[in-house]
Amino acid sequence: xxxxxxxxxxIALLLSVMVHEFGHYLTAKRFGMKVTEFFLGxxxxxxxxxxxxxxxxxxxxxxxxxxxIEGMTPRDEMPAGEESxxxxxxxxxxxxxxxxxxxxxxxxxxxxxxxxxxxxxxxxALLSDITQVSPNSAAAAAGFQPGDKIVEVEGKKVTxxxxxxxxIATSGGRELSFKVERDxxxxxxxxxxxxxxxxxxxxxxxxxxxxxxxxxxxxxVKDSVRATGVLTxxxxxxxxxxxxxVPQLIxxxxxxxxxxxxGLVGVVGAARVSGEAVGSQKLxxxxxxxxxxxxxxxxxxFVGLFNLLPLLPLDGGHMAxxxxxxxxxxxxxxxxxxxxxxxxxxxxxxxxxxxFAVLAVLTVILLIADIFNxxxxxx
Numbered sequence: 001x002x003x004x005x006x007x008x009x010x011i012a013l014l015l016s017v018m019v020h021e022f023g024h025y026l027t028a029k030r031f032g033m034k035v036t037e038f039f040l041g042x043x044x045x046x047x048x049x050x051x052x053x054x055x056x057x058x059x060x061x062x063x064x065x066x067x068x069i070e071g072m073t074p075r076d077e078m079p080a081g082e083e084s085x086x087x088x089x090x091x092x093x094x095x096x097x098x099x100x101x102x103x104x105x106x107x108x109x110x111x112x113x114x115x116x117x118x119x120x121x122x123x124x125a126l127l128s129d130i131t132q133v134s135p136n137s138a139a140a141a142a143g144f145q146p147g148d149k150i151v152e153v154e155g156k157k158v159t160x161x162x163x164x165x166x167x168i169a170t171s172g173g174r175e176l177s178f179k180v181e182r183d184x185x186x187x188x189x190x191x192x193x194x195x196x197x198x199x200x201x202x203x204x205x206x207x208x209x210x211x212x213x214x215x216x217x218x219x220x221v222k223d224s225v226r227a228t229g230v231l232t233x234x235x236x237x238x239x240x241x242x243x244x245x246v247p248q249l250i251x252x253x254x255x256x257x258x259x260x261x262x263g264l265v266g267v268v269g270a271a272r273v274s275g276e277a278v279g280s281q282k283l284x285x286x287x288x289x290x291x292x293x294x295x296x297x298x299x300x301x302f303v304g305l306f307n308l309l310p311l312l313p314l315d316g317g318h319m320a321x322x323x324x325x326x327x328x329x330x331x332x333x334x335x336x337x338x339x340x341x342x343x344x345x346x347x348x349x350x351x352x353x354x355x356f357a358v359l360a361v362l363t364v365i366l367l368i369a370d371i372f373n374x375x376x377x378x379x
Contacts, residue, residue, distance in 0.1 A: 003173070005278025005292060008269045009358075012296045014062060016109055016303070021067040023101035025054075028069045031094045034078070034085040041211035067219060069098070073345050088342060091327040099315045106304025111228045113297035120221035121290045122241050125213035128161040130206045137205020142191035144206055145182065152179035161208060166195050169201040212286050228301065235302040239309070246362070253369040261375050266366030270299055276376065312345070312352040322347060 027128070028035050034053065037298050039045075041059035048057025071078050071086020078086050087095065117123060128150040133139050151158055154176055158164045166178065175192045215223060228284055231300035242264070249264045251257045265273070277291040310320035329339045345352075 001274035002245045002279035004274035004275075005288075006271045008278065008292065009296065010062075011276035013267065013271075014065075015298070016296070017065045018301050019109060020102040020103045020303075020307075021065050023105035024067040024069065024098055027098045027101040028067070028087070031090055031098065032085055033087055033090065033098070034070040034082055035067060036070055037066070040065040042066075057151075074342060075346055076346065087297050092322050095322040096319055099319045100308070102306040102315055103307045106300040106307070107228065107232070110231065110297040110301040110304070112226050112229075113228045113293045113300070115224040117293050117297075118215045118223055119217060120214070121286060121293065122212035122214040123290060124210055124287060125160070125167075126162045127209050127211045127213065128158050128164075129209050129211070131209045132207035134205040134207075137203070138191045138194050139205035144178075144180065144189060146205075148180040148182050150178055150208075151181050151186065153177075168204050171202050173202055177341065196345050231298055231301045232305060235298075235305045238302065239306060240261070249365060249369060252373055253365055259369065259373050259375045263367075263375075264362075264366060265375055266363065266370045266371075268367055270295065271372035272370065272374050273376075310327075311355045313346055313356060317352075318345070321348075 021038060021040075025035055025038055027148075034056060038054055038056045039048070040057075041062045042064065043060040046060055047337050047365060048055050053329070070076065070088045071083075071088050074088050076086065083089070086275075087098070095350070125230050130146055130148045130150065132146055133144050134138070148159070153164055155166055155319050156164065156167075170198045171193045173192055173195060175190050178189045180189060180192065181189050191204060195201070195206050195242075196203050245264050248257075248260065253258050274292055277295065280288060284290065307314050308316040308319070311317045325342050328343075332338065332340055
């Protein structure tokens with residue numbers, strides 16, 4: 001099962017890369033740009049086919065993918081008669097849409113995976129089905145029985161027992177009205193919760209079961225939007241804290257310090273954690289699948305946000321250049337001057353190489369750490 005989870009994670013990651021590049025492809029084609037290649041992987045071409053003017057295929061090294069849009073810089077030569085289809089000739093808004101489409105696709109993937117958990121797979125939740133009634137309790141005196149399902153409290157329909165049961169804890173001991181479903185019939189009951197000093201709250205005296213709960217469509221959409229926002233916020237915090245975690249990672253990689261589950265993790269480490277979750281004997285099948293989907297969703301949201309950093313060669317770096325071009329053009333218009341030539345990204349190659357080198361070193365350190373001192377969630 002662990003191997004299955006690891007392979008599933010790798011496949012999910014490759015599919016995420018494909019969707020990312022497909023975002024670039026669709027928007028570029030929509031604005032009439034010339035797209036000549038769409039490949040998963042790098043290196044030697046393994047398989048491909050051509051549709052229209054674009055070659056689609058797979059390359060030998062499964063470490064990402066790319067969508068080749070012609071004319072990314074003014075230095076790039078375009079076929080005769082197709083100069084207007086160059087990327088650099090598009091409007092700033094069109095450039096930003098094409099460049100940002102990849103990251104946007106990651107957020108969509110994250111949202112859809114979270115939605116599939118809430119609406120399809122379900123999550124473990126406290127249900128209102130009674131499994132036990134405590135002797136000499138308010139529930140026993142009121143006539144509650146094991147097998148009853150509490151469907152209403154104080155005239156309010158039970159939709160989330162964890163939240164709805166709070167009216168009991170804060171009742172102050174006053175009499176509450178309940179409706180329960182028993183053998184297909186709805187029965188009305190009244191009970192006055194009793195205060196338990198050890199719990200510091202009022203209790204009815206029932207134990208309800210924990211089971212899988214699936215939310216309705218509208219609720220799932222709302223909660224998925226909220227969860228996506230939370231994961232985005234936490235990813236942003238992680239990115240801000242990333243430089244401070246590098247020294248810790250170095251100590252954990254080349255020293256005896258134990259890996260921090262909340263620290264930096266590479267692709268190999270994430271795949272290993274995915275395998276651990278899928279193969280865990282502590283989780284049931286629903287929990288394993290839900291945990292796997294949540295890991296993939298979290299990774300997509302983090303990658304989507306990371307890719308928006310204003311650093312070349314990331315998409316966010318190219319977006320920053322496009323925005324800088326537009327700001328320069330605005331100042332030129334205000335001064336009554338013609339639009340200045342676009343910033344030549346090739347002139348920023350030393351900066352791009354520097355960023356790439358830093359990312360490459362960090363990737364290697366993460367790879368070593370994930371292999372020799374892996375993160376474990378103890379699932």
